[in-house]
Amino acid sequence: MADAAALLATVGSEEFEFAAERPIAHDLPMGMILDMPGEQYVLDWALPQVAFHQMIAYALLRQAGVPLGKVDYVPHMFAYLSPGTAPAD
Structure with missing residues (x-):
């Protein structure tokens, strides 16, 4: 992770x-080449690749008995939770 941060620190905004x-x-x-602008690459290739691999990791972990659920994907949403509406444990 430190290597990635150091590399990103060398990239200028320009x-x-x-x-x-x-x-x-x-x-x-397999020899195919996809030609597209950067925005389409991110939207149509990179993000779906991340989502696919995240889903596969989730499925494998669940199959192995790790207690994961949807809430583990969106813990940042608790910042928007109305007071008094959290489910009781």
């Missing part, structure tokens, strides 16, 4: 200018 429009050629292992 490198993100026009990133949404910047063309990306994403090579797939």
